[in-house]
Amino acid sequence: MEITRKNFKEALPLIGASIEKADFLVMDAEFTGLLNGRDVTIFDSPQDYYTTLLNGATDFLLIQYGLCAFCWNDDTKQYTNESYNFYLFPRGRPGPEKMFLCQSSSLDFLAAQGFDFNKLIKEGISYMTEPTETRLRENLTDRQSRTNDKESITIPEENRSYIEGICKKVREFLNDDKSEEMEIDRCNAFIRRLLFQELGARFKNEAFVESKVLENKNRVLKVTKLKSVSEVKDLDTQKKEKEWEEFEEAVGFSKVARMISQSGKLVIGHNMLLDVMHTLNHFFQPLPPDYASFKEFAHCMFPRLLDTKYMSSLPPFKDKVNSSVLNHLLITLSEAPFSLPEAESESGRGYTRSDEKAHEAGYDAYVTGLCFLSMHAHLASMRGERRARVAGSADSVLLKPFVNKLFLAKTAHQDSPYINLTGADPTPSRDHVFHLTFPKEWQRNDINQLFSAYGQITVQFLDDTSALVALSRKDLAKTVVRAFASNSRISLVPYLRYKALSNKSASQLERREEASEKFAKLHPDSTAIARRGNVSIPPAARPAEVSRSRAQSASHGAPAAQPARKRTSSGMFQVEDSEPPPKKTEGTAENAKEQNNVTVLSNGRRKRTDSGKEKAKERKKETDIVIKCSFNSDKPGECVSAFKESDSWD
């Protein structure tokens, strides 16, 4: 079901009901771009990964949100899907004005898939973060409580005759019986302000004056005849109610996001890190620069997340799945030994397989749900069970290895496959990884030659004269450093030392200021939050708080033992008093910046703009592909390789 601002209000209860009765929810999102600036390297830590996306991806806009609720039908013993495809566009007034980045190739791609940008801009549903909502709500309350306290302006000489002319026309309008309303157009803002003042003073008991925005965005003054003096009050009340209605419309989709959060249900996505980050950042609160805070924040808002791309990368699926690109995965999981379940469309609100609307967020969510169900059924059958429904404690055990791990597509092959939202991340050794600087004229073969005595290597080029190189024979790491120490044409620096040096090369102060200025520029209404560097919110912004344990997801069955996080009725995140206090701003900002500047080298050996085109999602098939080949010392030219997609392949 397509949801725009035209049917959002009516559809909201329906959406709420779908979330309420679902066994699990699936989400997907489309953005105006994927990544701006340098990409992650294949050896980055989960924290580096997060920081890179935070800096490079969050200035894009989330423009389509797919939500697919899988609801169990006890009669057919099958799932039905109730799907919603939301167009999202925060158009300002009464919501916040948004500055956002676009990537031309992303828009071009979406347009080629049939994405309707006119519908987006004209009919997209608004949204805002919670701090913004709180602030604007206060402003409106405040503004409505002040009545006519504006200072009177003396009409400048040059405007006097014009103002008098209009007043005369209004007098005539009030005296005749032809119509009840009159519009005054072609005034600039200052003239409107003067007229508002003069007409209000002169015709207080006869007319009600208000501003009106026409379809074409022109502003006019609307004058309405009053039948009685008391009618002023009615019209004023109506006007205030209308303002609140418009405000609620501007909060818009955030309400859906918060319902999903409040449900506490299993939320599934495919390669969902970016989707989760954008969801938090646009509908809840600005993402914290501090990585630990992000993990807490994400887990508190979405206590049970499951990434089907991560799931498909583990046994027993790993060996049977050649490509985890979503539509490839769907085909694989519909063939033996797997089988796709039926999940009929509920009352025409959902999708069917024949829809073929790939890259529509709602449809991709639906397909992700089918993939999940196929894998779930396969897991159950391996335990000798035949179980189509996803629920109950048995499933908690079944799904435990996959829950609350966000897939890291670009580092997965280097033993850093996920962000663990409920525990420590993997910390693979990087002792066998080096930063290599080499002469500009060197080609790949020269690097192969250099390392020919040290077995198989993995190479990621950073620029024309540097690359990251990993040995497969980790035992030779120390040997190679000693061996190359006297080689004056190259320099080899252990990866961790290289990262530390990169960080030191720029003063911390500079970086911190730069980041906060950039952030403030793009997010004028969230500066205060960003500066504090954590995700807690000022007391004023906290409505009645509803405590909900997140234990159900973290340990599946021992809620009492878990520390509690609080989420408010609108899904707000707050660390409880019993928790360790959030990290201090200073330390947090510094830590974050250390991550921020892992490398000062660009990642563009082949094509300078490539790094801006890629997404964790591989649907554009432009993701970095780095492969390892066995090294054959007889034919050094044939093997050691690292690949990046680039024009030159095609």
Place this chain on the structure above:
Amino acid sequence: MEITRKNFKEALPLIGASIEKADFLVMDAEFTGLLNGRDVTIFDSPQDYYTTLLNGATDFLLIQYGLCAFCWNDDTKQYTNESYNFYLFPRGRPGPEKMFLCQSSSLDFLAAQGFDFNKLIKEGISYMTEPTETRLRENLTDRQSRTNDKESITIPEENRSYIEGICKKVREFLNDDKSEEMEIDRCNAFIRRLLFQELGARFKNEAFVESKVLENKNRVLKVTKLKSVSEVKDLDTQKKEKEWEEFEEAVGFSKVARMISQSGKLVIGHNMLLDVMHTLNHFFQPLPPDYASFKEFAHCMFPRLLDTKYMSSLPPFKDKVNSSVLNHLLITLSEAPFSLPEAESESGRGYTRSDEKAHEAGYDAYVTGLCFLSMHAHLASMRGERRARVAGSADSVLLKPFVNKLFLAKTAHQDSPYINLTGADPTPSRDHVFHLTFPKEWQRNDINQLFSAYGQITVQFLDDTSALVALSRKDLAKTVVRAFASNSRISLVPYLRYKALSNKSASQLERREEASEKFAKLHPDSTAIARRGNVSIPPAARPAEVSRSRAQSASHGAPAAQPARKRTSSGMFQVEDSEPPPKKTEGTAENAKEQNNVTVLSNGRRKRTDSGKEKAKERKKETDIVIKCSFNSDKPGECVSAFKESDSWD
């Protein structure tokens, strides 16, 4: 005439002919946003103005370009208009990938005016700057000259059976007679690379393998049967020709912009500073941070510019034009004592008055041209002449006061009404302007009270506790400083000192690095130019140079006396040897940054996001309005005021 990528190539000669035969050209443009970050203040210098727009406006995209050629018809003794409305979108490959900013309210506004964003993204014409064109042209030449020099990759074990399977299918396809072409889909980039290599090696004389991008952006490999061995060469030549064709398409609209520049004709716009800046920045070269270089650059590319908004602000129009908003101006100039000329549409390519397509760039250009002709006729009639045609030396004299001055809408009322492209800018005194810091609880009336003994004042609020205040009685400037020196509740700092202090408060180094990083991030392909900080280009980027004197615009009739600037055949800018050398990078960057940080205070007393919404163009009627009122010391509350448009007025 609407021009998209579908008809651009065929239309180009027609457009060239229109430019060729026009007496003058009119331009207008639409953008994805107007201003990000702080706005100019009403006391800013032209240089501050430029720097603010450079930092806040140039990351937006130019998405529609209107070009209206006014051509004289000697039979009817009237002008005809030949107008072109271009949709512009640089979609990447083979052009550069673009990262650009959008302002949600601007898109919302354009959509309400009927702007077609789907057409924009699907059919927009590409464009690129000259340095980018040069670089990409070299890359393509280079790539095409290298033949099959790719290193061979050993096929990884896990991909071997898949690759062999495909090779078998291709063998079968080659053996049968069913079809001439075969497509291989659902391969990721790496598999495509392997197949390209393997198929090329195994079927070299039987098949031609190439990459193909489908309508839906999926990439496939296309295998074509070869009839003879020599056909490889033909197909390869065809492929290369196609690549060049696609490249020329990607250069796209830049060719039109350069034709306009090359024509050296009078180019007219309404409130055209932003249009000129975007035109230079998108189609020629990245704008220089140095203001003097900008003036030289703009004048060299467009030797005769005329801004109708500036023209209408001077005598004899000033007193007769109440509002210079474009459509208001049109109405004013069609009534006595003015009259609008006829300017028929040529062969249906132009507009007529009944079109009413306000805010379509082409239509706005047409209307601007009509306004210009009306004012031109009025000037001529004041000299007792009846002359409909704009040409010849008489017009040079007539138009001299208006030519090469770009209107500065926001500072015009403070004696800084234009940027003079061919001479020194106005340098109005700011001795009577002060930066005032006051207690948070103060209202406007408190400021009025404070200055009640010093005559009329003009106030522009910067934030809750500071404002800029100007005395109309300049003779009292020194008195007021002395009088307020002992007032501990406020502080009053002369404007120029305040600016100097603001600049010093941040270290130059930090700022410079920050700016260049931000720039590099958004303009990955123009970093080198930006860093050099001037607009000259590397020798490699200079085709045959065509010297053209700019004297015709600067002094109307004494070309030999003027120093020459060079523009290349494609309109490139270059300072000649005989010119003073461009300013050094270091100095330039520093100067620019000094401008960049004129104030550390935000300009948002009423509404925090307001400053991001405004444009020099007043068509959205949201421009700052600052008025002066006479001060009446008996009623201090009624007069001294400065206004900003804000929600609270409506």
